[in-house]
Amino acid sequence: MEIIVNDNVEEMGRAAARVVARTLNCKPNAVLGLATGSTPLTLYQELVRLHNEEGLDFSQVTTFNLDEYVGLTRKDAQSYHYFMHENLFKHINIATQNIYIPSGTTDNYEAFCKWYEQRIVECGGIDLQILGIGSDGHIAFNEPSSSLGSRTRIKTLARQTIEDNARFFDSAEAVPVYAITMGVGTILEARQIMLLANGRNKAKAVAEAIEGPVTSMITASALQLHSDVLYVIDRESARELKMLDYYEWVQTKMPDAP
Numbered sequence: 001m002e003i004i005v006n007d008n009v010e011e012m013g014r015a016a017a018r019v020v021a022r023t024l025n026c027k028p029n030a031v032l033g034l035a036t037g038s039t040p041l042t043l044y045q046e047l048v049r050l051h052n053e054e055g056l057d058f059s060q061v062t063t064f065n066l067d068e069y070v071g072l073t074r075k076d077a078q079s080y081h082y083f084m085h086e087n088l089f090k091h092i093n094i095a096t097q098n099i100y101i102p103s104g105t106t107d108n109y110e111a112f113c114k115w116y117e118q119r120i121v122e123c124g125g126i127d128l129q130i131l132g133i134g135s136d137g138h139i140a141f142n143e144p145s146s147s148l149g150s151r152t153r154i155k156t157l158a159r160q161t162i163e164d165n166a167r168f169f170d171s172a173e174a175v176p177v178y179a180i181t182m183g184v185g186t187i188l189e190a191r192q193i194m195l196l197a198n199g200r201n202k203a204k205a206v207a208e209a210i211e212g213p214v215t216s217m218i219t220a221s222a223l224q225l226h227s228d229v230l231y232v233i234d235r236e237s238a239r240e241l242k243m244l245d246y247y248e249w250v251q252t253k254m255p256d257a258p
């Protein structure tokens with residue numbers, strides 16, 4: 001586990017983009033797991049800049065998104081399909097056939113979820129999974145009490161998540177109640193995981209995820225079981241970490257480690 005604490009979200013986006021760029025430099029046909037929401041926006045902006053100004057190449061990259069709202073079509077401005085195209089895909093040279101996002105409008109969710117899991121395996125597994133974290137400690141839409149072995153499936157969103165995400169919709173009533181989401185088990189199979197978090201409202205969830213017990217009540221705590229997790233967070237979301245001094249000490253000492 002490694003933690004990089006940043007002073008602001010722009011710096012956070014740049015730090016996270018360096019990790020993605022390193023992955024693509026080592027493996028140009030890497031498989032990336034992607035998240036939506038406010039948190040990864042500065043990362044996506046920086047990836048677009050690196051593509052435009054420094055030639056970061058996505059032509060062989062494959063991506064799998066974590067989740068999608070059930071009932072929203074690809075054209076719906078609140079859908080994660082729309083979000084990804086607007087904020088990343090339309091600005092980089094990724095091949096359309098290499099983009100996978102769960103369908104919010106399939107007529108057979110069970111079959112779709114199985115197929116999605118199978119496609120991840122057929123593409124060689126996820127090399128780098130990017131995650132945000134909900135204020136209730138969720139990763140993807142694995143709400144408190146989700147099985148830590150769960151796979152891609154439909155989940156009922158928690159009231160807290162509906163309230164948190166109402167800011168993207170006209171009202172809380174307009175937020176879909178169901179989402180299709182990768183499971184915690186699916187996420188844990190990624191080779192490397194990078195969780196991003198910013199803002200005071202994430203501080204409790206971040207502390208519980210990193211320093212609390214592993215529990216299905218904070219699904220991000222399952223990341224403690226993974227051997228290669230990097231947290232790229234800002235100072236506000238790091239505020240409740242008991243060992244913050246130590247993590248910062250490690251950050252300064254790490255470059256000289258033998």
Ligand code: F6R
Pocket residue numbers: 034035036037038039040066067131132133134135138139140141
């Ligand atoms: C989005 C996702 C969610 C978000 C989380 C935080 O694809 O999987 O887990 O990462 O809800 O959302 P923001 O970043 O909007 O605070």
